[in-house]
Amino acid sequence: MASSGQPRIQWLGRWGFMLAATGSAVGLGNIWKFPYITGEYGGGAFVLVYLACILAVGVPVMMTEIAFGRRGRGSPIDAIRRVVNESGRSSMWSLIGWMAMLCGFMVLSFYVVVAGWSFSYLWKMLTGGLAGTSVDEMAAVFGANNANPITLGGWSTLVTLLTMIIVGKGVQEGIEKSVSWMMPGLVLMLVLLIGFGMFSGGFGDAVDFLFSFKAGSLSSEGMLAALGHAFFTLSLASG
Known part of the structure; x- marks a missing residue:
């Protein structure tokens, strides 16, 4: 089939793509969610199932998505449509692109709230x-933030606008340039968090909570959570 004539989106280099992919995997979701569900569903036992899900399901799906992206070179909708047209398949397969965009929108709907909390x-x-605030007082601060629609909505709106600006500039000028300084910032934040945890006391208890092998706590619900978080970690099926 003839090409549509539209310019195809490309990364400037592999480094930018790798930074974006790493930031997606080691992002806010893992910092915020992974420690909690790991400790709740069996520690080391959960981690093993989680890694198995990544290797058995996550990596093949991710490689498929990358292959679609390299072939289609566009948004999920355009890329899937282009591949479907080139292969001569039913146009109904193009709905996968729309479903991926819908999934991405649903993920964004709660991500902007969590990122708003962070801001x-x-x-x-x-x-x-927050100077001199105790752990119990922090719980009260969190409750007060959520009880104030102006505060909660304001920060969430700011995150949404920043996201729109970055995405609106495209892959090269928006996403690729932004991750070039966001990723070093994320690495620095992780190092500071680990350092603070090591020297603030209770680091050994935290490691035991996360990684001690508690097979009895790994339920079928925990296995499903491991599979879901494997998809969440690799940002699969979300555009």
């Missing part, structure tokens, strides 16, 4: 609003 805490920290 709110960052602002309070920079302005001294």
Whole structure:
């Protein structure tokens, strides 16, 4: 079939793609969610199932998505449609692209809230609003943030606008340039978090909570959570 004539989106280099993929995998979701579900569903036992799900299901799906992206070179909708047209398959297969975009929108709907919490805490920290705050008081701060629709909506709106600006600039000028400084910032934050955890006390208990092998706590629900988090980690089926 003849080409549509539209320019195909490309990364400037592999490094930019690798940074974006790494940021997607080792992002806010894993920092925020992974420790909790790991400790709840069996620690080391959960980690083993999680890694098995990544290798057996996640990696093959990810390689398939990358292959579609390399072949279609466009948004999920355009890439799937282009591959379907070139292969002569039913146009109904193009619905997969729309489903991926819908899934991405649903993920964004809660990500902007969680990222908004992070921005709110960052602002309070920079302005001294969290100085001397105890663990119990932090719970009250969290509750107050969620009870205030202006605060919650304001920070979530800011995250949405920043996301729109970056994505609106395209792959090269938006996503690729932004991850070039966001990823070093994420690495620095992880190093600071690990350092703080090691020297603030209770580091051994935290490691035991996360990685001690508790097979009895690994239920069928935990296995499903491991599979779901494998998809979440690799940002699969979400555009």
